[in-house]
Amino acid sequence: MYFEKDASLHDIQDEVVAVVGYGIQGKAFAANLRDSGVTVVVGNRDDDYRAAAVADGFDTRPIAEAVAAASTVLLLIPDEAHQEVYGTQIAPGLRAGDLFVLAHGFSLRYRRIALPQDIDVALLAPKMFGKPIRQRYTEGSGVLAFLDVVEDRTGRALRRTLGLAKAVGFTRYGVLPVSLATETELDLFQEQFLTPLLLDAFRTAFEVLVEAGCDPVPALLDMHASGEMAEMMVEAATTGLYEVIEEQGSPTCRFGVQKYLGTLLGPEVRDKGAQILAGIRNGDFVAELSREAQAGYPSLADYEAAYKAAAMTRTHDAYRAILGRP
Ligand code: NDP
Structure with a gap:
């Protein structure tokens, strides 16, 4: 697992990062990257989300222009739209040595997009929705993410991706290497x-x-x-599912649970x-x-x-x- 000590912001400080999409993930990624000192350009078609990115003070451009201006591209639009948007607005702007990052492996796992041979490709998949990614970052912590380097053409793909992970706050919690297929x-x-x-x-x-x-x-x-069940699940995320019953449940509760567990x-x-x-x-x-x-x-x-x-x-x-x- 990678933590703060394993990543450096220096590895992305000279990059321009295009955040394509300003929805659940894009908004959180863009804000955290900016607050970490990374140069961000948001790519969005002329729609409500674009207005939100402009209102939040981002350099916001059509997707193709954002990609052309960047050396790292984060694709943060719904997976269903990847194929069409990638083919028409992203592929033409990718240059040798660029880093292309997905937050979920679907499009590559099912070969919905075909990437050029001369770029770095990585998966950086948050295991959380957008609001906590932003909130925890502002509180000084972060959330879990999975990472996979899919193509390393520059020899720096891992360092660049870890730099991004640090800038979004993931290494504050921990970044686990997990294959894109998994x-x-x-x-x-x-x-x-x-x-x-x-x-x-x-x-x-x-x-x-x-x-x-x-x-x-x-x-x-x-x-x-x-919300009691939800709180138990939050507690269980670190303590363990069985352990939380052991720690929080009365003997009556524990007896009732064990009587029917597994049946x-x-x-x-x-x-x-x-x-x-x-x-x-x-x-x-x-x-x-x-x-x-x-x-x-x-x-x-x-x-x-x-x-x-x-x-x-x-x-x-x-x-x-x-x-x-x-
Ligand atoms: P959203 O649905 O929130 O994405 C909305 C953004 O995508 C908006 O900027 C929207 O702009 C843009 N968009 C939608 N359709 C299109 C289109 N056809 N062409 C161009 N832009 C489009 O997505 P998420 O943030 O939920 O997901 C982004 C990625 O992150 C996905 O790969 C997802 O699997 C992954 N992910 C999501 C998680 C989550 O919690 N949601 C967790 C982990 C990974 P507009 O409509 O204005 O054009």
Whole structure:
């Protein structure tokens, strides 16, 4: 793992860094890089996000111009847009020796973009969304990131990428070397297996209670909306999932947990996880995603309709009304 002592801002101080995209990640990266003394130019098409970058005082240009002005390019737009934007606005501006950095491995893992042979290429993938990246940086700490040097044409790709990682605050927490293929698979597996499993677990718990006559709002609060579960997960991130129950739970809680632990998910759930991972690895998922995208993401409308109609969502709306929040 790389920490502060392993990285130097000197390795990027002569670079101009193009931050392409000013959304969840781009805004945080750009602000942290600037505050670390790095020269930043934001690349964005003429849209709302461009206005935000201008308002925040950045040298903001069309994407192709930002890339042409830079020696390091950070691609921070949604993965679905990489192929088209890379081909039309980034590839023409890349020069020998430039460093091209992605925050997620998807486009390279599935060969959606083909990079030139004479540039450095790296993955610098934050394991966090944008707001904490910025907030922790201003507080003097940072968040975890994965790093992979995919191509090293200059002999300095690792040092340059670590310099960037330091400037964004990642080395304050730690930067773990993880291959681009693994990072992509982990990210997709978390989205496709763990996240639906957790959402369904909360929903099932809520529905069992309400069907048995419990008041929906207190049921929602006790299952997750009080934030207690979320705090436990934050604690568990460093302490450990089992250890946090050991440390924070009363004997009654610990007895109840151990009584049912390992009994609620049948072997079919594990088999399903293995199937999902296989589909991510063999390209089936990405082929399905392409068909979905070409059809205009019809499944997303189904998802929205289903969660909006769910009793748990309606209860959350009622709870927000009690709190007086929109
Ligand atoms: P966002 O959805 O927040 O990106 C929005 C930005 O992308 C805006 O500047 C928007 O500008 C621009 N954009 C969107 N579509 C296009 C397009 N077709 N052409 C040009 N610009 C476009 O993305 P994220 O910050 O969430 O993700 C960026 C990268 O970071 C991705 O690779 C993602 O996988 C990775 N990542 C994201 C994490 C997260 O927490 N969100 C965590 C770790 C990695 P406008 O619409 O104004 O043109």
